[in-house]
Amino acid sequence: MIDREQVLHVARLARLSLSDDEVQQMAGELSKVLGHIEKIAELDLDGVPPTSHVVEVPNALRPDEPRPSLPRDVVLAAAPAVADGGFLVPSPQAG
Amino acid sequence: MTDAVALTAAQAAAAVEAGDLDPRELFEAYRARAAADDLNAFVWVAGEAPGEPASGPLAGVPLGVKDLFCTEGVPSQAGSKILEGYRPPYTASVVARLAEAGAPLLAKTNQDEFAMGSSNENSAFGPVLNPWDRSRVPGGSSGGSAAAVAAGLVPWALGTDTGGSIRQPAALCGIVGLKPTYGAVSRFGMIAFASSLDQAGPLTRDVTDAALLFRHMTGRDPRDSTSIGLPEEVRLPSARRLDGIRLGVPDDLTGEGVEPGVMAAFEAALDRARELGATVERVALPHADYGLSAYYVLAPAEASSNLARFDGVRYGLRVEADDLLTMYTRTRHDGFGAEVKRRIMLGTYALSSGYYDAYYGRAQRVRTKIAEDFKAAFDAVDFVVTPTSPGVAFELGAKTGDPLSMYLNDYFTVPMSLAGIPAISIPCGLSEGLPVGLQLAGPAFSENRVLDAAFALEQALGFDGSGARQ
Amino acid sequence: MSDVAYEAVIGLEIHVQLSTRTKMFCGCELGFGEPPNTRTCEVCLGLPGALPVANAEAIHFGLMIGLALDCDLAPRSIFHRKNYFYPDLPKGYQISQYDEPLCRGGKLGDVRIHRVHLEEDAAKLIHLGTSGRLHGSEASIVDFNRGGTPLAEIVTEPDLRSAEDAGEWLRLLRTTLRRLGVSDVNMEEGSLRCDANISIRPAGTHELGTKTELKNMNSFRFIERGIRAEIARQEALLRAGEPVVQETLHFDPRTEAITSLRSKEEAHDYRYFPEPDLTPVGITDAMLERARAAMPELPAARAERFERELGLPADGARLLAWRTELGDYFEAALADDGDDAPEPQALANWLNELVARIETDDPAESQVQPRALASLAAMVAGKRVTQNAAKQVLDRLVAEGGDPAAIVEAEGLGAIGAGDELEPVVQQALDANPDVVAKLSAGDMKPIGVIVGHVMRETRGRADGGAVTRIVRQKLGL
């Protein structure tokens, strides 16, 4: 139903590293769950609109009025690594 | 002080109002009980009472709050290792609202990681024990809140419900849990699981407490676009009879898979409802049986996106690595538990190129059909009633090896979540000495009527939950 | 095959930072140049539990852009999540619009618009170079100040045919947006960013070739040069019998090199789905009315008015109208000199003279007041100063400003029209050129230029050529 290759592809999209065992286990578990989910393929849903918001609140917009930002020391306090007032990360690869 | 702990939250508030109870003593009594918790219901307990005695309609009756609500300066990690030690710089709107109404924060409660689970076994803090039987689960994902309220370690607590996470643990712990209409309560500051389904609600000893707490939770919040509040004020329930009330039992949501003892308690509760003047009818919800499938597409899909922010950059856990990709993948591998990873994978797969239409697109259409089913049902009946959960609290570890059998716990609760309608679980009896929950659901924004009907039934059933309070 | 002529097919994707006060989904104020991470909050940092709420003013600006570009405005549009991981994207997804954008269709100038949608900008990554903290590997810091700035993305149909066309059209778009007041449209500061989709095909054919996407061009000059270089690259490939590969490219303006941005990773899979945290945007009559009322006269309409009302030729009218600052200066000058109003075409010519002499794009930033340019044009028209002398006056105005009449007075640059002053100079010229006088007297008027030239030299250009000719004829009895 969902094979090793697919599990690896999806894990890459989701930025999850998985050990070989985990890949194996994931493939089995996901296949089982997907087997149950397949049930929705039985239904004739032609012409049925999708629901993305179950309660429609049209135009819940915000006036363009400033609110105070957070102090920088508070913002950076939770960060695993900080430098020069910013969040330190390994550089994304250029190529 | 044992007297104070014996009071419901509403009774305690009234006693404080009347001057018979000192709110600081009340707080301290519960603080001591919470600190001595041996159910693993809490992940954080306040060190001392708030400096100023609380004022306001909730009169200082202290509150347990599910870990996933952000509380400024207080650990809030949604039961996950990936947020180890995280203390947010802001407080969730609903917690702030309740504090303003006079319910101070007593403790943060244990939960399934990111609210994903039905047994509270998926917590980075370890499982919560059911106070009725410590070898059993309290249900999930708001398991800490449910166990704490049932055991009398907090007067009341906040939980969240995405597919049953308030109602199911309430049922398994023998207390009351209300999942409001989607949009009734602000989600701002609630660490998201599935945004289009998540709702905060009360877990309480009785229906009156649920109404009282919910009254001060609901309301439009300009910081949550999807919040709308309720069209009318929440009333404390007073109905004693159910004359003329039509209860609908869906053919499509009963029968197979329900434990006989659960079914028996449920049927007995329906008999009491008839005695109160209600009629009980069969009602059709032809797509409800597909709810679980649709739910296990939609919720993981949204979760896969909501949990993308846990990337080791701005907060929480980071596994250092020389390159960015490895930092991301190791951080997320080590930080998330097995169930969370499973759902992230499932959701990512369902949204990925080539699969969207077959999974996410179809599930959204099933959602439309289920909402239509309920609308049609509510033309024929006032409320839909089901058992809350197909079984009573199960043994710890019984279902951890089989995700699908765990997911089936949500079978009765998920359709209401998909339709965005309010549903309450009240204890309706015991099976093998363990509580059974009855779920009662009404149309969107009908919370007052739901609470009233639940109250009438609760009074008639006379369920005694004191067995769980030591 | 080698002498086939190719034509380019170019479409543009433009990102415009909107100049609202606050960000797209939170109340943080927009800024420029503040210290890193001082304009952030739980929402734009993607802290757990925070929720976005859309900025009504950004929707308003989006509607104004839609009206200006003649788009169909969707009565209902929704936001989607575009999912991918990058350190400048705090939530792991960008809130954008996908299949239900705010505006569809439309046209600006000769270029059709495909769509306009709203989204949030990414944060800024600052490369630090090697950092000791990360074991000698390359490190960057993230500054979330810019993150969440409202963006309008404008996508054109592939209606442009050359780098120059693309540059010119982009200038029109920039002027239009500037006139709307919805953006600073400053390419150097990144408030206007442009990607180009480029393909080529044999001229006269209709099938589209394989396109490439050229990214990261941050000035008009680079855009034109980048597109030109990419067209040349594709042409060279096809002439060599090699295929064009569909890919994303980067143009380096320093080396003019074009490099592929294709990473080792698999193709992007953005997993778009409707943003559940935001409700649909429904355009109400009141919102539409407000947007319509806020619309200024746009460059295209202004060019048409210059043509119709002022009799400027189409080219000249465009030139002024498509550069708002020129059009504004022009209209200010036209309005400023009441009793001695200059003729529009002459004034336009003098404005060109002025633009050629100044460093800045905007003549209003020069020393020359619109009133001064208008009165200079009027003095030329009234023959109070010659064309040549007026150019000298303009040089002085550019250098130090002032009033042209005063400069003419002080420098003695006034036109020498007729009579007393001019007559002896003409006589002197005739005396110095007896062979020319002989030809003129014999009826051959061709060499009269020699006499006029002599007089001009002597008077430093102040003489009126017509008057010189008249005096010559008079003196020689012609």
Ligand SMILES: [Zn+2]
């Ligand atoms: Zn912000």
